[in-house]
Amino acid sequence: MHTPARTTAVSANAAIPTHCPYCALQCGMRLTPNASADSVEVTGRADFPVNRGALCGKGQSAAAVLSSRVRLTGPLVRDPATGELAPATWEEALDAIAEGISRTRTAHGPDACGVFGGGGLTNEKAYALGKFARIVLGTSQIDYNGRFCMSSAAAAGTKAFGLDRGLPFPLEDIPRTGCVILVGSNLAETMPPALRYLTELRANGGKLIVIDPRRTRTAQQADLHLAPRPGTDLALALGMLHLVVAQGRVDEAYVRDRTRGWEEARSAAMAHWPEYVERVTGVPLPQLRDAVRMFTDAEHAMVLTARGPEQQSKGTDTVGAWINLALATGRPGTPLSGYGCLTGQGNGQGGREHGQKADQLPGCRKLTDPAARAHVAEVWGVDPESLPGPGRSAYELLDALGGDVRALLLMASNPVVSAPRAAHVEERLRSLDFLAVADVVLSETAELADVVLPVTQWAEETGTLTNLEGRVLLRRRALDPPPGVRSDLEVLQELTARLSPDLEKGFPVDPEEVFEELRRASAGGPADYSGISYERLAEEDGVFWPAPASGVPGTPRLFLDRFATEDGRARFVPVAHRAAAEEPDAEYPVYLTTGRVVAQYQSGAQTRRVEELNKAAPGPFVQLHPRLAARLGVVEGDAVAVVSRRGRAVAPARVCGDIRPDTVFMPFHWPGRGRANSLTNPALDPTSRMPEFKVCAVRLERIPG
Numbered sequence: 001m002h003t004p005a006r007t008t009a010v011s012a013n014a015a016i017p018t019h020c021p022y023c024a025l026q027c028g029m030r031l032t033p034n035a036s037a038d039s040v041e042v043t044g045r046a047d048f049p050v051n052r053g054a055l056c057g058k059g060q061s062a063a064a065v066l067s068s069r070v071r072l073t074g075p076l077v078r079d080p081a082t083g084e085l086a087p088a089t090w091e092e093a094l095d096a097i098a099e100g101i102s103r104t105r106t107a108h109g110p111d112a113c114g115v116f117g118g119g120g121l122t123n124e125k126a127y128a129l130g131k132f133a134r135i136v137l138g139t140s141q142i143d144y145n146g147r148f149c150m151s152s153a154a155a156a157g158t159k160a161f162g163l164d165r166g167l168p169f170p171l172e173d174i175p176r177t178g179c180v181i182l183v184g185s186n187l188a189e190t191m192p193p194a195l196r197y198l199t200e201l202r203a204n205g206g207k208l209i210v211i212d213p214r215r216t217r218t219a220q221q222a223d224l225h226l227a228p229r230p231g232t233d234l235a236l237a238l239g240m241l242h243l244v245v246a247q248g249r250v251d252e253a254y255v256r257d258r259t260r261g262w263e264e265a266r267s268a269a270m271a272h273w274p275e276y277v278e279r280v281t282g283v284p285l286p287q288l289r290d291a292v293r294m295f296t297d298a299e300h301a302m303v304l305t306a307r308g309p310e311q312q313s314k315g316t317d318t319v320g321a322w323i324n325l326a327l328a329t330g331r332p333g334t335p336l337s338g339y340g341c342l343t344g345q346g347n348g349q350g351g352r353e354h355g356q357k358a359d360q361l362p363g364c365r366k367l368t369d370p371a372a373r374a375h376v377a378e379v380w381g382v383d384p385e386s387l388p389g390p391g392r393s394a395y396e397l398l399d400a401l402g403g404d405v406r407a408l409l410l411m412a413s414n415p416v417v418s419a420p421r422a423a424h425v426e427e428r429l430r431s432l433d434f435l436a437v438a439d440v441v442l443s444e445t446a447e448l449a450d451v452v453l454p455v456t457q458w459a460e461e462t463g464t465l466t467n468l469e470g471r472v473l474l475r476r477r478a479l480d481p482p483p484g485v486r487s488d489l490e491v492l493q494e495l496t497a498r499l500s501p502d503l504e505k506g507f508p509v510d511p512e513e514v515f516e517e518l519r520r521a522s523a524g525g526p527a528d529y530s531g532i533s534y535e536r537l538a539e540e541d542g543v544f545w546p547a548p549a550s551g552v553p554g555t556p557r558l559f560l561d562r563f564a565t566e567d568g569r570a571r572f573v574p575v576a577h578r579a580a581a582e583e584p585d586a587e588y589p590v591y592l593t594t595g596r597v598v599a600q601y602q603s604g605a606q607t608r609r610v611e612e613l614n615k616a617a618p619g620p621f622v623q624l625h626p627r628l629a630a631r632l633g634v635v636e637g638d639a640v641a642v643v644s645r646r647g648r649a650v651a652p653a654r655v656c657g658d659i660r661p662d663t664v665f666m667p668f669h670w671p672g673r674g675r676a677n678s679l680t681n682p683a684l685d686p687t688s689r690m691p692e693f694k695v696c697a698v699r700l701e702r703i704p705g
């Protein structure tokens with residue numbers, strides 16, 4: 001069953017080209033193991049086109065998490081006598097998980113066992129996890145943290161273009177376009193090496209418009225910065241479209257030849273008068289007009305969205321409104337132009353394509369589509385009838401824990417810190433009959449588990465990831481893992497061997513073998529990887545999907561001839577503005593929005609263990625405007641309590657003029673007292689089921705002393 005530790009294929013001092021463990025840029029780096037192969041030196045790869053040698057501080061320091069001082073080095077099982085997690089053997093830990101799952105399944109049926117995955121997992125792991133849930137557990141209850149990340153843009157992109165690929169063009173097109181509207185992305189902090197594309201754009205004479213309630217490091221680079229109230233991007237986009245129509249700047253020929261649904265979308269937009277939009281968004285009308293002028297004057301132009309407009313209870317409609325603006329002005333599917341979403345996690349793109357999403361089968365196929373079920377069931381060697389249907393979305397799954405979902409296997413996420421209304425989610429996790437967590441460190445979520453499995457990390461295993469451009473990359477192994485850890489793929493094989501021995505062969509531990517099966521499973525689907533092989537990835541700087549055949553190039557630029565809809569035309573969606581699920585009122589008078597700082601990653605499980613990153617970003621804070629601070633009697637560094645209907649968080653004040661006076665901002669990287677997600681509202685978008693991380697109502701209290 002268990003494959004013995006492989007001997008290293010790596011000789012000391014050979015520099016291995018590979019990729020960063022963190023964000024969706026997937027910067028190219030070189031790892032040079034030292035003579036004893038127990039540590040590794042990281043350098044940026046100048047020959048990789050995406051980052052051309054640049055790395056941010058997280059990538060630069062990524063090897064620190066490989067150290068046994070901070071990571072898990074052996075399995076842990078909760079001791080019933082003491083209630084504490086205690087070291088155990090792999091056999092004991094795996095047996096305990098199989099037992100926990102079997103017990104639950106026997107008592108409550110297969111849907112009582114849930115699975116929660118992550119967008120940091122390689123394509124191979126995401127694929128194997130989805131397959132494990134559907135055919136070994138037979139459960140519909142699987143979803144993943146990407147639901148919190150890109151699901152609104154994915155839903156809107158699919159509606160409009162018939163396909164969900166974050167960027168339909170490579171980043172290298174950005175400097176050559178004429179105008180970029182960047183909506184709710186703080187790329188200078190979230191993908192620092194990508195800032196280069198925006199500075200080159202401006203050096204070439206192109207215009208940059210940034211839309212963010214804060215004057216971020218990214219907004220500081222802009223020709224025009226619009227600072228709307230949180231949650232009002234939908235009105236802003238509709239107001240811009242209204243002006244485009246009123247000023248006769250619609251690309252009529254494009255609308256006629258390449259789209260459908262314009263009339264309805266146009267009437268919906270015309271109901272949003274500029275004066276109304278000014279009132280709702282707080283963006284002065286002259287600025288709105290300037291933005292329209294810059295965008296329509298440019299021969300080529302792009303709209304790029306990130307989490308700002310997407311993590312809203314109307315994220316899908318909001319992205320739809322931005323796509324409408326791009327379509328009305330003839331941008332998508334034309335050279336150096338279009339709409340794109342900046343995906344976030346390392347494998348945020350690939351992780352959403354291969355079946356860990358509740359409604360999805362590999363290749364970005366629909367779980368409800370009989371042809372898709374038949375195709376994938378054949379690859380898996382099972383009866384299509386045996387595949388479960390779609391399950392709950394991430395927050396709904398977490399909310400159901402301890403109710404009809406009673407056991408959970410969680411891989412590559414830390415919801416105790418990162419889920420909305422986190423205190424409730426933590427309580428739900430505690431109420432489970434059984435929780436197993438596979439992680440590289442003892443995260444706040446792993447601390448609650450009955451069994452914790454320590455797994456191998458990026459530099460110790462090979463796998464493929466798909467970056468934000470849709471570029472499939474090979475991340476190579478450079479180091480031997482420490483003896484006590486095993487890979488996620490080994491975990492799934494071992495659990496299958498215990499739960500359904502006849503299926504064990506379907507869960508190989510060699511990533512290339514998994515990828516070969518993924519190729520077949522994705523063949524003919526929207527995200528077709530069948531023409532991609534490890535051999536090919538070893539030679540090329542990645543291959544853009546769809547890549548349906550070997551020997552021919554992938555597809556860096558989509559939609560140039562036709563959109564991926566049945567008739568080849570893009571679809572306008574008629575949308576109207578609506579308020580956030582929770583708006584400020586007398587009791588909770590201030591907007592809270594949340595996001596990231598450059599030196600920490602996500603729930604911080606990895607980066608809070610790196611000394612130099614902690615020095616740069618030691619803890620949570622509340623960013624607030626001097627006028628708001630003065631009203632509360634708060635000065636820089638004062639402890640401030642932020643209170644919402646869900647809970648309370650305390651952090652030092654950071655007083656600065658770079659934020660709207662009606663809004664405070666907290667980064668979400670920390671657990672405990674300063675946890676931003678103690679406050680956030682789990683109101684869900686009706687289509688994407690994305691929680692409203694970017695808007696809720698709070699009140700602030702200065703804590704004396």
Ligand SMILES: Nc1nc2c(c(=O)[nH]1)N[C@H]1C(S)=C(S)[C@@H](COP(=O)(O)OP(=O)(O)OC[C@H]3O[C@@H](n4cnc5c(=O)[nH]c(N)nc54)[C@H](O)[C@@H]3O)O[C@H]1N2
Binds near residue numbers: 229308596600602694
């Ligand atoms: N340093 C660092 N980098 C990361 C990550 C990390 O945790 N740390 N995570 C990675 C991942 S998974 C992701 S998803 C990306 C996220 O990358 P981004 O989307 O760039 O990150 P955020 O900070 O969440 O949000 C971006 C901006 O949205 C603004 N915003 C808030 N509310 C609104 C609103 O209502 N409308 C608009 N227009 N803007 C609003 C915030 O002020 C913030 O500056 O970053 C990736 N890179």
Ligand SMILES: Nc1nc2c(c(=O)[nH]1)N[C@H]1C(S)=C(S)[C@@H](COP(=O)(O)OP(=O)(O)OC[C@H]3O[C@@H](n4cnc5c(=O)[nH]c(N)nc54)[C@H](O)[C@@H]3O)O[C@H]1N2
Binds near residue numbers: 420
């Ligand atoms: N308030 C607020 N909350 C947010 C957001 C926000 O903007 N505001 N953003 C949301 C977004 S966009 C995202 S993507 C989520 C992310 O939030 P999380 O899902 O919590 O993401 P991470 O902190 O990256 O958690 C990944 C975990 O998996 C572990 N890990 C890393 N690699 C592997 C691997 O290969 N295998 C296994 N088994 N484990 C691994 C890491 O150590 C870590 O513990 O947070 C969301 N939460």
Ligand code: SF4
Binds near residue numbers: 021
């Ligand atoms: S920008 Fe993203 S991929 Fe590049 S080094 Fe930083 S974290 Fe890694």
Ligand SMILES: [Mo]
Binds near residue numbers: 148149150344345
């Ligand atoms: Mo994300």
